Amino acid sequence: MPTNKKRKTDRRTIYTITIIKDSFLKLVKKEGYRKVTITQICKEAELTRSTFYLHFNSITDVLNEVLDDALMLDQDSDNCTNGDFSIDYLKKNESLIPACQRIGNSEKYQKLLMDPDLSEYIIGRIMAHERKQTIPSIMKKTGLSQKEAETIFIYMIHGSFAVNRAHHFIKDDSWFRDVQLLNKFVEAGYEKLAK
Structure with missing residues (x-):
């Protein structure tokens, strides 16, 4: 019988998402938002593009999640x-x-x-x-x-x-x-x- 429970996110997924967001923030700090690319994020995070796309559809998605994290601080x-x-x-x-x-x-x-x-x-x-x-x-x-x-x-x-x-x-x-x-x-x- 199927359940509607959300699957727990494993540590690797959490780590990957965190490294993508941290790499994004590092690049924004260094380059400015307008110049950041998915390729740069992947290189900084030492991940493949396919891994990036498993978690995010775009740089805007990363930005939104980073802003959500920041807003959740309060x-x-x-x-x-x-x-x-x-x-x-x-x-x-x-x-x-x-x-x-x-x-x-x-x-x-x-x-x-x-x-x-x-x-x-x-x-x-x-x-x-x-x-x-x-x-x-x-x-x-x-x-x-x-x-x-x-x-x-x-x-x-x-x-x-x-x-x-x-x-x-x-x-x-x-x-x-x-x-x-x-x-x-x-x-x-x-x-x-x-x-």
Whole structure:
């Protein structure tokens, strides 16, 4: 009798997928996304093209999986604080502003996030990842309609990405001060809209 259980991925498959993604990131860091080819990834990973195609259909598929990995880094973090915007609090708990601040924490992804050919694509992926949890949260905090909350959401994601990009996704004291300022701005906006 057939079952609908998903097959467990074996260690070799996990290793191969990981080496492909790591090779991709290494090449993006060295060459930039636009110049990376499947041939280069295979050479860097010491794999054949047929092995690459067993796991991915294109470089875009690799990019999507790498971005999904990066976005999953913050899966358990809470987008809300209790109004504590101190630098020490933010160093432990990150930001009210969505994922682009949190995924930049990993040096592994910083060069990818800085690639000018990918900015809008990455923003789109972040928006898709954050939309379901952030828009209802904005609506709840402000009393705005879904359409209005969507406008605030778009503004927050693009603004957050731009500020993080200006800091090269490096979380130093200057970055924490800017995040502290942005969080206060966002919370004040929520409070004003809720009145």
